[in-house]
Each structure stands twice: as structure tokens, then as C-alpha cells.
Amino acid sequence: MLPREHLPRRAQGGSPTRRRLGHRALGLVTATLLMTACSPAVFHPAPAHETAGQAEQTQQTEQPEPTKHADQHGEDTEDAAPLPALAAEVQSARESQREAAAEGASALEAAHQQHQAELAAEEARLAAEQAEAEAEIERQRLQDQAAQEESQDQDGSSEEPEDDAEAEAPTDGSTPAEPAPDDTEEADTAEEDAGEEGSSPSTPSAEEPSPDESEPVRPEAPTDAPSFTGDLDDYLEQLAAHYPGDISISVAELGGEGRTGSTAGGESRVSASTYKVFVAYGILDRVESGEMDWDDPIDGGRDRATCFADMISVSDNPCADVFREELGWEALRDIAAETGGPATDFIPAYARTSVNDLTAFMTRLESGALGISEASRSRLLGALESNIFREGIAAGSTGAVLNKVGFIDGYFNDTAIVRHPQGRYVMSIMSEGSDWNAIASITRDIEAALY
Secondary structure, three states: OHHHHHHOHHHHOOOOOHHHHHHHHHHHHHHHHHHHHOOOOOOOOOOOOOOOOHHHHHHHOOOOOOOOEEOOOEEEEOOOOOHHHHHHHHHHHHHHHHHHHHHHHHHHHHHHHHHHHHHHHHHHHHHHHHHHHHHHHHHHHHHHHHHHHHHHHHHHHHHHHHHHHHHHHOOOOOOOOOHHHHHHHHHHHHHHHOOOOOOOOOOOOOOOOOOOOOOOOOOOOOOOOOOOOOOOHHHHHHHHHHOEEEEEEEEEEOOOOOOOOOOOOOOOOOOOHHHHHHHHHHHHHHHHHHHOOOEEEEEEEEEEHHHHHHHHHHHHHHHHHHHHHHHHHHHHHHHHHHHHHOEEEEEEOEEEEEEEHHHHHHHHHHHHOOOOHHHHHHHHHHHOOOOOOOOOOHHHOOOEEEEEEEEEOOEEEEEEEEEOOOOOEEEEEEEOOOOOHHHHHHHHHHHHHHH
16 A cells, blocks of 8 residues: 555545545555556456455465575575576586586697607607618718728739739740630620520619629639529528528519528618619509609609609619609608518618518519509519610520619629519529629529429
8 A cells, every 4th residue: 555645635634434435546546556567477356346455465465475585695585586506507517618628628738749759759760760871871981992992902913913924924826825814704704695585784874883893803603503402492592602792582483383482581681773663663653543643754854654664674763863752761661561571671862672572572563463553563564674784683594584683882683573484483682792693693593493
């Protein structure tokens, strides 16, 4: 009800009858105000015939019970909204988000630190390999220098006795002069090369270092060659010991009896240019994948196709250098592991391999198991077949030879696919301190034993 001071002036005074009428009118006004203030969903207006007292009682009955909330002093008061549960849920969600963000940041930092550690380890490995390569190059330089000085000393000591021999030689024509050992050896070599079809010696290209012409006269091979008794490993070991130099041999027969054998087969040796067969595979694979094209310019106006053929057939080094840079050292290691074996490795400015690895590569190539298309396989086989260096395995075989040689600083290496009239086989020979004659003779001995 409205306070008395707010009633109309006439309602405050007058007769009792007027006052009763005033109170009733006030009740009706109050009921009307309550109807407009309350929601229809929870308020049902009283009928018009109810009294003001009944309207007030209805108002008190229908009005919703106030809720409690905390006032400024932390005490519960009425009229508070039901929000504490929702606020707690929001707070919990925020805490979960903070924890997830903290965990993500921690994981990211750990991954970053691990990546930095891996980069540091890779840099240390590359630095060690570079140091190893530089040490190997320096060792080779000193070795070459010592060999050159030794050969010069031998040349100087051999000239004086030769002059003395000419002074003491008989002047009459009754006693014919005996030919010098070098002349006899050269004549025998020329006759031997002329007797073998397609085995005439070829002059090495300018890109491939030629054998040192000032080397001492090579020793003659013993005449009592070992005999093959059926154990190929034992026979190859005897052959390697029979000929001069440090020699390793690997043989794998394709078809037929499928015989295989080796001596020092897994020993890592200086590959010289035999490593180029692995580079060739890498180029073929990249061309097939579309990363490279045969028309790409490579060196001196030569395109990729020409450089590829020259790298194998004439052992061209500038083309091989460009190809190595394109593939990268890591990719070359992967190629060697996939197609050759564990002893083949590439480090800056140097490469090593073994006869077993070379034989494995050439066997896969000939049998079609190298993982390249037939067109790529034919391209590589054709380049090997046109190889100009024929003084090693090709000179000792009676079959068609597809080979790749490598020779530098006293290392003589040859790996070949041999299509013999009586069967096919793959053979690789690597040597240090030997010569092409020994490699050709080993080939003849092996073919005689197999066929």
C-alpha cells in the first residue's frame, strides 16, 4: 500500500465512508500495478470482484521467493543470481587452458633444443669428415712426393750403368747386341695386344691421370700359376698372392652354376674413377623422376646426355664433378648403400669402395634389379660397352666386356660385366702397386678355371 502521505488529499480526510471508498480504490490501483509489473507466466490477476486486501494477499503469494547473494561484507543477502556454479566452471576451463598452453610451450622448447643438438652433431660429423678428407689428401700428396723422388733417384742411378754398358759393348758385328729389357717387354706387350681382338691399348684422356711413366720396371709374373681345384675363394686368394701388388678380387657368375667367390672382397680401397658408376645411377634416377633433364647444359657446351656418356666411356672428370655437386654427398652415400654395399663411401674430394660393392652394383645392373627403367639401364650399359680403357679385364677376356676402370697414383681398378660365350659373369679387381698386365692375366686365369 502507498504511504499515507502519498494518498490524495481527499483520501486522507473526510467521512469514514469516503475513507473506505478511498481504500478500496487504492487496492484496485495497487492490484493493477502488480499485474503490469509481474510476468504473465507466473502472475494470474485476481478477479475484479476481489477486495483490496485479497489483491494484496495474492501479490504476496505469487511473488517469487528472492534468492540470496553475498553482499560487500561476504554475508549472504537476498536477490542474488544463481551464477556461482557457472563461474566455477569458467574458472576451471581457464585453468585447463593455461595448463595446456604451458605444456605446449614446454614441448616446443624441448623439440627446439633437440633440433639444435642434432644440428650441432651433424656439423661436428661433417667437420670430422672434412678433416679426414684433408688428412687423406695430405697423406696422398706426401706419398706421391716420396714416390716421385724415389723414381727420380732410380732414373738417375739407372742412366749411368746404361752409359757404361754402351761403352763396353763389342764394336764388331760378330756378336749381336741383346735387346734392353724394356724394349723386349714393350714388344711382347704389343704382340699380345695385337693378338687379342679389341684389346688395343688406349691412351688415357687428359681428365683421367695416366699411370706414372717413371715407375720402375714392373716385375714379371711367376710362371707357376696356381691351379683351380673347385674352391673359388681359395683360388682367388692364390691368384691375388701370385701376381705383384696388393690385390682384391670378386667374381659372381650369372646363370650357369651361379658360382661366387672373393678374396679381400669387403676391404675398403681407393675407388679412383670406379665411383662414377654410382654417380651414373643417381643421374638416371633423377632424370626419371623429372628433377633433371638430358638437355640440361653441364660443361663446356655439353648437355647432360653427352656428359653422362663421357663420364663413363672416357672417364671425364669435369662432368663427374658437376654431377657430384648436383647430387650431393649425402645422396651419394644413400645411393651407394642402396645399390652397392657397406664399404662404399663418399667424403669431400675422396671416395672409397670394395670389389664386393662394385660386383654387387654391376650384377644388379646386368640382371635388371637396379630399380631403373629399361631405357635408363640400356643407356648405362651402352656407355660401359663403349669404354675406351681396355687394358685390364677386357684385354684378358674372350667375351664381350662392359667395364669401368679407375686408376690414379698406383691404384689400378676395373669392374666389368663379361658376356662370355659359355656364360655371363661379373668381376671386379682392385689393386695397389700392380698393373694392367696383372689384371688381364688374372682374368685369363679365372675364365680358364670357370669355362
